[in-house]
Amino acid sequence: MPELDLSPEIRALRSTLSDVRQVLNPAGLGEEVVRLKAAAAAPDLWDDPAKAQKITSELSRKQGLIEKLSSITSRIDDLEVLVEMANAEDDKATQDEAKLELEQLRAILSELEIQTLLNGEYDARGAVITIRSGAGGDDATDFAEMLMRMYLRYAEKQKLPVQVLDTSYAEGAGIKSATFEVDAPYAFGTLSVEAGTHRLVRMSPFNAAGKRQTSFAAVEVVPLIETTDVVEIPDSEIRVDVFRSSGPGGQSVNTTDSAVRITHIPTGIVVSCQNEKSQIQNKAAALRVLQSRLLEQKRREEEAKKKQIAGDVKASWGEQMRSYVLAPYQMVKDLRTEFEVNNPAAVFDGDLAGFIAAGIRWRKQVGV
Known part of the structure; x- marks a missing residue:
């Protein structure tokens, strides 16, 4: 031998x-x-x-x-x-x-x-992730729910603490949107590479003719606000609405107006939280998410100014960053890094480590 x-x-x-x-x-x-x-x-x-x-x-x-x-x-x-x-x-x-x-x-x-490689200004922070369904009807809202489960499974496998803050269910299948918090060191640096538009191609289970359907969902990842951050939000700039929490199919979750929706008037950003037991808790959680989004908006504006001054002509973070193809073949491919796997079921079950690692290396390489 x-x-x-x-x-x-x-x-x-x-x-x-x-x-x-x-x-x-x-x-x-x-x-x-x-x-x-x-x-x-x-x-x-x-x-x-x-x-x-x-x-x-x-x-x-x-x-x-x-x-x-x-x-x-x-x-x-x-x-x-x-x-x-x-x-x-x-x-x-x-x-x-x-x-x-x-x-x-x-x-x-x-x-x-x-x-x-996780040495960005906010990389060490926790993360607030929001998933929104896009074009594609019931397939899109179902896809949004599949993505939510995918990230929750990833967090579970990585032993990351997760708190679901708000879920807006669709009238048919799936969800219109969901927001959850991953409060763990470097959660933002790790998961921020997941931000962008995700595309699903499959034989639609909601189409009687069984035709192939393309649907979209957007993933937003912002750094979790910390007590040391200064994001002043005057009361005059927000509108607070309260309503009753509800679950799938309109089933009542509680009998008091404990859910809170906060609208930031200058930017139009709307945040809601209904998963806490009291209105006070929901308002505090919603304000925290609003502050996180305003902090991220400020960071993006600063980055845009820096790139404009530097004359940066590199390709921006693509709108459509990943495709999940279930028909006529099986593949999940990241369109930025070219990383791909032929087992969508494993990916939807939270097997994202390869995509995230490739995304972090790609981000460092292109300077995004």
């Missing part, structure tokens, strides 16, 4: 690890862990639950990064030993084990490398 030579691959792993370590700065991470541990040990930590959650989450994330860097270093060293052992014993099973370990290390390093 020929000897197994993984030396070029192992050198590549060490080179990538070196680049990742340079960006993540383990020494700096260690100093941050010490500071966060001290903050987490404060006796009044949980007097402010939101602040406490942020501190403990950030502490856990940075400790995890340090442990992962140390583990990868040890595993690469062990891989070299494993290859030597496989060749010395002329053992195919050990060679296969070494190849499997190589692939696993590549995957872990690729994930870490993606994290090093």
